[in-house]
Amino acid sequence: MKVYRFLTGPDDASFCHRVTAALNKGWELCGSPSMTFNSQTGQVIAGQAIVKDVAGKDYDPEMKLSEQ
Incomplete structure (x- = not known):
């Protein structure tokens, strides 16, 4: 499974x-x-997409992606 975060x-x-x-x-x-x-606010806001392959798991919309 590949997971994505921004x-x-x-x-x-x-x-x-x-x-x-x-x-x-x-x-x-x-x-x-x-x-x-x-x-x-006068702030610069940064963003970065990240991905990770996680073996042996299937995607579940309830999973906490940051804990993968």
Whole structure:
């Protein structure tokens, strides 16, 4: 089974740490990162798609993808 997640958050060190933690748990980057600017808060928001192959499991909409 292949699982997909899209991580988002302010473009800061904590976002980079979340992506790094996911990579170290076997997730892989999927495509380029995206960024947008929130003019109301003055923040740049980053996003990164990640995917992971999980052997021996079938997809279930109730599963917590972050725990795979």
